[in-house]
Amino acid sequence: MAMTIHVDIVSAEGAIHSGLATMVYAPGEMGELGIAPRHTPLITRLKAGDVRVEHDGGEMEHFYVSGGMLEVQPDVVTVLADTALRARDLDEAAALEAKRRAEDALAGRSAELEYAKAQAELAEAVAQLRAIEKLRKMKGK
C-alpha cells in the first residue's frame, strides 16, 4: 500500500469530506500546491478553485471551494473551506447592508417590524389586564 495522508475538508456548515489520500492538490494563494504524505507543516490561504484528492487507486475526487484556509501537518491535511465567495469589498458591502437594515428598521420603515411591535404591545396590554383582573378578584374576596 502506498503512503497515505489523512484529508479533512470542513466548512462552517458541515464536514464535506474525510478520508485517506496519496496526494492532495489545492489552489493556494501563492500558487497551486501539491501535498504528498509527510509534507512539512504549512498554512496558507486558498483561492477559489478545485481541491483534488487522489485516492489510493489513482482515481481523483474533486471538491470546489470558494476560498478558505489550508493547514498541512505531516500526516493530516485540513481544508477549512469557505461556503461563500469572500473578498474585501464584498464583505464591506455586506457590513454596510447590515447597518442600513438596522437604520431602516429603527426608523420604522419596515411593515414587518410594525407588526412585531404591535404584537409585543398587545401581549403587554393582555398581561396588564390579567393583573387588574387578579387584583379585582382579590379585593372582591
Add this chain to the structure above:
Amino acid sequence: MAGAKEIRTKISSIKSTQKITKAMQMVAASKMRKAQDRMASSRPYAEKMLQVIHHLYHASPEYRHAYMDIGRQRKRVGYIVVSSDRGLCGGLNSNLFRRLLAEVKAQREAGVEVVFCTIGNKALGFFRRFGGNVMGQVTHLGDKPHIEDLIGTVKVMLDAYVAGEIDAIHIACNTFVNTMTQRPSIEQLVPINAESEQGRTHHWDYIYEPDARVVLDALLTRYIESLVYQAVVENGACEQAARMVAMKSASDNAGNLIDELQLVYNKARQAAITQEISEIVGGAAAV
C-alpha cells in the same frame, strides 16, 4: 347555565385550536432534530480553527492581533443578540432579554456604554421598544441559516472593535441543554482568550504563505464568524425545542378545557331533559 348550543360551539372551536397546536408541536419536533444535526456538523470547523489559532498564538509570540488584545480598558462594549424570528416559543426570547438587561444594567452602572447588533426579528423588536444603539441587524434567516447572511452583521462589530469604538464584543444567545431546558447565556467573543494549556508543547512551526499575519487575520475573522454561526444554529435548535414544549402544554391545556366543557355540556343537556319530563308529568297530572 349556558345554553347547550353555546357550549357545543365553544368545544368545537377549542378542538380546532388543539389541532393547530398539535400540528405545530409535531413540526417543531422534526425541525428540532434537523437543527441539532446542524449544530453538531458545524462543530469540527470551529474546533479545528481553534487548534490552529492556539498554535499560531504560541508559535509567533511577537505578533498580537487586535482581536487578542486582552488588556484594553473597557469604555464601550458591543453585544450581538441572537433571537428567533417568530414567537410562540414560550419564554425563550424574553428569558434571554431579561438576562441581557441585567447585564446591560450592570455595565451601565460601571460606566460602560453598550451597543448592539441583532440577529432575528424578536431582538430587533425588543430594542425598538427598549431603546438602544443598534449598529447592525439581520432577520429572516429561516430554518437553515447560512454563514454568508451573518458576515455583514459580524463585520460591523469587528470593524468598530478594530477602530477602537468598542473594546469588547459579547454574544447573547440561548444554549441548548436538552429538549426541556434552554439556558440564556452571554459570552465574550472578542478579545479572544487564546492563553490556554492546549498547544503549549509545540516545538515546530508552520511555513506561512504569504506570511503569518495575513494568515492569522483571515483565520481569526473566520473563527469569530463561525462562533456566531454556531450560536445562531444553536439558538435555532433552542427555538424549536421551546416551541415544541410550549405547543405540547397548549395542546394539553386545550384537552383539559374540552373535558371540563364536555362535563358542563352533559349536565346542561341532562337538566333540559329532566325539566322536560317533569313538565310532561306535571301536565299529565293536571289532566
